[in-house]
Amino acid sequence: MPESLKEFLGIEDDKKLKGTSNKNLNSKKIQKKRPSNATKSQDSNSKKSVSSKRNKVSKDKLKSGGKTNSGVKKKSGSRTPKNIEISSPSSTRKTKSSSSKINDSKKRMTANSSTVRMNKNSKNVEVKGKTKSNVKKNRKDINRKVNSNKRGSVRKKVSRDKNKKKPNILQLILYGIFVFFGFLITGGDKTKYISKEKKSEFDYRFHRNFSLVFIAFVIFVMVLNIIKPNAQTSVAENRDLQQRPKISTSKISDGKFASDYSKYMSDQFIGRSKFIKLKSKFDLLLGKKEINGVYIAKNDYLMEGFKKADDNVTNMKIDSINIFARSNPKLKVSVMVAPNKVEIYKHLLPKNIPVDSQVDYLNSIREKLDPKIKFIDLVDTFERNKNSDELYFKTDHHWTTDGAYLAYVEFCKKQNLEPVNIKSFDKSLASDSFRGSLYYKNGAQIGKPDSLHLYLTQANKPVIVKYYDTKLKVPSLYDVDKLDGRDPYEVFTGGNHTQIKIRTNIDTDRRLLLVKDSYANAMLPFLVDNFSEINIVDLRYFTGSMKDIIHNNDVTDVLLMYNVNTFNLDSSILSLNE
Structure with a gap:
């Protein structure tokens, strides 16, 4: 098409048309972000109206040959731009101005066509050029x-974080319990019993609070250990406790001070006896039948086990006795080693307890003693009477006065003495709440209390008892004040002493030297009826000379009396010949 006709008709170049179309396409792409049926319909209507107007103008011009009459009527429904004026072809200037005006109007129309307005129910959305x-x-x-x-x-x-409630102390305690049982059941996998959301928060608060409480507890215990008074003895262990050691350069240099202070802290730790008791009771709950060397037997019996010492040690003790008998040929020497209840009442022990036979041990002693020495065997006598008489205390390692009387009778038979009839005594109940050494030694302090009886003479047989360590002389073999103490068995002679002399009014020349342990204390009330004088020596505490006692007191009879456990474990009898 010629350029003049394009200018006359107001048709733009193809490139320009493509540019405008590209602009329209871009505007459509932007509109795709908000797609709606109303906008699509209006866009299509606006395009149709613009194209119909262009075609109409071009047709009118072609029909008139480029000329239009001013009197031409506009068709209904057609829209013509306001500023377009159609002039006659006589004036070229007018045609130029009209064509320029048409071009301007076309540009306005293309600009207006890029804006779409939504009316009625649609929102007023305008997409501008x-x-x-x-x-x-x-x-x-x-x-x-x-x-x-x-x-x-x-x-x-x-706001949600603020509204979240922090776990309180009760929740933390419950969490700690869940952690403990969860560790036992699931091996510490906390995700199995708590949600993951709260796990980290609970862990942080729990471990922080636990650390603070633990540090405070340690400081509190340290302060209490410093300010509390020191205990002198341990009832549960039946021994003296370590006291605060004195500081010295020599003790510090050789390390003795550190060792003594460690023992002191261990012995004087606050609540130590209660912790021992608690631990022992926990052992019982676990089914243990042996606590601190004490067996929990049937019929409420508490028993110590027996493990015989090395044969060389036993042979040395027997040799010491044989040498003593050979050194004093005029003396009537006898040996009594009393069996313990672990042998006599062994049928009451729990099953499969590793206890050595005391019968075999006693037989080995008898076989190795000098034939001149009389060995007093109590096993057969006790076996015959164990069901009729209560021969041992259930909570103590000692025998009762009934057991002591049977041993006294067997001794009299060996030494050709007439034993006192049991009916000549009045059996009196001294205590019905006796709790012995094994009751405290087991730690848990279990066991029913025993009854302690005394055999008091009916006839008036005065005695004078002299205690060499305390310098006391008393007219009785009993110390009744001990019945209210920790160990009521000490009612006999007030307990153990280094040396005691008893004088009686018995008309006889026989004088007894008794080398003994605590078992002999309960037998003394019977022995005073057969000797005019009894000298008692406990080699565990005695530091004097046995020869002096024998020569100064005209001793005629010697009785070495121990229970099996003491003879087996204690080595004090090795000093018998010093």
Whole structure:
């Protein structure tokens, strides 16, 4: 088509048309972000109206040959631009101005066609020609809304975090219990019994609070150990406790001070006896039948086990006795080693207890003693009477007065003495709440209390008892004040002493030297009826000379009397010949 006709008709170049179409396409792409049926229909209607107007103008011009009459009527429904004026072909200037005006109107129409307006039920949305500025504004609006939404969500999270309740002390305690049992059941996998959301928070608070409480407890215990008074003895262990050692450069240099202070802290630790008792009771709950060397037997009996010492040690003790008998040929020497209840009442022990036979041990002693020495065997006598008489205390390692009387009778038979009839005594109950050494030694302090009886003479047989260590002389073999003490068995002679002399009014020349342990204390009330004088020596505490006692007191009879456990474990009898 010629350029003049294109200019006359107002048709633009193809490239320009493509540019405008591309612009329209871009505007459509932007509109795709908000798709709606109303906008699509209006876009299509606007395109049709613009194209119909262009075709109509071009047809009118072609029909008139480029001329239009001013009197031509406009068709109904057609829309013509306001500023377009159609002039006659006589004036070229007018045609030029009219064509320029048509071009301007065309440009306006193309610009107006890029804007779409929504009326009636649709919202008033306008897509303007300047799409870049509108996109920037839309992006700013979108960013503003997104930021406002983010702020709102953050505020909601903060408010939610504030509304979350922190776990209280009760929850932490329950959590600690769950941790403990969870460790026992699941091996410490806390996710099996608590949610993952609370696990980290609970762990932090629990471990922090536990650490603080533990540190406070350690400091509290240290302060109490410093300010509390020191205990002198341990009832549960029946021994003296370590006292605070004195500081000296020599003790510090050789390490003795550190060792003594460690023992002191161990012995004087606050609540030590209660911890021992608690531990022993826990052992019982676990089914243990032996606690601190004490067996929990049937019929409420508490028994110590027996493990015989090395044969060389036993042979040395027997040799010491044989040498003593050979050194004093005029003396009537006898040996009594009393069996313990672990041998006599062994049928009451729990099954499979590793206890050595005391019968075999006693037989080995008898076989190795000098034939001149009389060995007093009590096993057969005790076996015959164990069901009729209560020969041993259930909570103590000693025998009762009934057991002591049977041993006294067997001694009299060996030494050709007439034993006192049991009916000549009045059996009196001294205590019905006797708790002996094994009751305290087991730690748990279990066992029913025993009854302690005394055999008092009916006839008036005065005695004078002299204690060499305390310098006391008393007219009785009993110390009744000990019945209210920790060990009521000490009622006999007030307990153990280094040396005691008893004088009686018995008309006889026989004088007895008794080398003994605590078992002999309960037999003394019977022996005073057969000797005019009895000298008692406990080699565990005695530091004098046995020869002096024998020569100064005209001793005629010697009795070495021990229970099996003491003879087996104690080595004091090795000093018999010093």
